[in-house]
Amino acid sequence: MSIIQIRGLRMTYGTKVAVDGLDLDVAEGEILGILGPNGAGKTTTVECIAGLRRPGEGSVQVASLDPYVDRTAITPLMGVQLQQAGLQAKLTVREALELYASFYDHPRDGLELAERLGLSESIDVRYAKLSGGQQQRLAIALALIGRPRIALLDELSTGLDPRSRRDVWGLVEEAREGGATVILVTHLMEEAHRLCDRLALIDHGRITAIDSPEGLVARSAAPTIMAFTPSQPVDTGALWDLTGVTDVRQHGERIELAGDDDSVTAALGWLARHDVRVGRLRVTESTLDDAYLDLTGDPVLTEEN
Numbered sequence: 001m002s003i004i005q006i007r008g009l010r011m012t013y014g015t016k017v018a019v020d021g022l023d024l025d026v027a028e029g030e031i032l033g034i035l036g037p038n039g040a041g042k043t044t045t046v047e048c049i050a051g052l053r054r055p056g057e058g059s060v061q062v063a064s065l066d067p068y069v070d071r072t073a074i075t076p077l078m079g080v081q082l083q084q085a086g087l088q089a090k091l092t093v094r095e096a097l098e099l100y101a102s103f104y105d106h107p108r109d110g111l112e113l114a115e116r117l118g119l120s121e122s123i124d125v126r127y128a129k130l131s132g133g134q135q136q137r138l139a140i141a142l143a144l145i146g147r148p149r150i151a152l153l154d155e156l157s158t159g160l161d162p163r164s165r166r167d168v169w170g171l172v173e174e175a176r177e178g179g180a181t182v183i184l185v186t187h188l189m190e191e192a193h194r195l196c197d198r199l200a201l202i203d204h205g206r207i208t209a210i211d212s213p214e215g216l217v218a219r220s221a222a223p224t225i226m227a228f229t230p231s232q233p234v235d236t237g238a239l240w241d242l243t244g245v246t247d248v249r250q251h252g253e254r255i256e257l258a259g260d261d262d263s264v265t266a267a268l269g270w271l272a273r274h275d276v277r278v279g280r281l282r283v284t285e286s287t288l289d290d291a292y293l294d295l296t297g298d299p300v301l302t303e304e305n
């Protein structure tokens with residue numbers, strides 16, 4: 001049973017189509033990453049899930065409620081971190097944490113959360129005086145303080161230094177262990193790979209692929225590259241004929257061979273059989289980054305096809 005269900009969502013701003021017939025199901029306890037180019041419609045989709053925008057067409061259901069209509073019932077279930085936090089400039093970190101904790105039945109300890117996010121020294125600083133990264137960390141603390149059943153995190157770690165990013169990832173992992181469902185909009189492939197059970201690629205307001213991170217990497221056409229310097233000249237034509245090889249190039253003494261995982265085994269076997277020693281071997285596997293570039297803009301791919 002999905003905790004979030006979107007059917008045929010369409011959103012326009014004037015003549016601009018921001019979301020164009022989007023369907024999505026998110027299972028309870030899942031961390032779903034949303035990836036896509038700037039302007040693809042990610043934030044607009046998240047704002048509809050948060051009940052901040054009324055769907056132009058189609059429907060959004062969260063925990064069997066309409067988040068736009070049933071705002072009062074949805075608020076205690078949901079923690080939301082948006083790109084624009086929209087907090088009052090004069091509110092201190094402590095006051096903001098206390099205010100948000102009051103919205104929930106069983107909130108986390110705000111001071112402990114502040115400590116975890118490196119905000120203890122700024123606890124009495126007003127929001128307007130915080131640095132961009134501190135404002136971002138506070139927004140994340142406010143999204144998670146209520147132990148929400150559903151957390152919506154839009155560009156979680158944009159603008160955070162590497163240490164803060166890891167602190168924040170730890171909190172998201174804890175939320176997952178607590179059974180939360182998390183929607184995470186991100187441009188960071190490392191973050192997507194590490195935290196998310198599934199990734200939805202959105203382009204031009206539609207989902208173009210949805211799968212596990214490994215599934216997306218596996219289905220992308222981006223190949224494994226094997227580069228090496230042979231101990232003697234090699235017949236590159238013979239390498240072309242090996243299982244899984246899709247490309248062979250020679251750059252001076254070096255040979256670069258592209259293909260699937262099997263191509264590496266096949267090439268190493270062939271070279272051994274022909275008494276060619278392999279020097280300076282380097283094998284580079286395709287990454288989520290490659291898969292993202294490869295898959296964005298393609299037709300819809302789901303786990304089933």
Ligand SMILES: Nc1ncnc2c1ncn2[C@@H]1O[C@H](COP(=O)(O)OP(=O)(O)OP(=O)(O)O)[C@@H](O)[C@H]1O
Pocket residue numbers: 013016017018036037038039040041042043044045
């Ligand atoms: N308030 C608005 N008024 C007019 N157009 C808007 C508004 N908000 C978003 N848009 C447009 O709708 C489209 C989708 O925007 P959205 O912010 O949802 O994309 P996004 O995928 O979140 O982008 P980014 O990665 O840059 O945050 C964009 O073309 C954007 O310019």
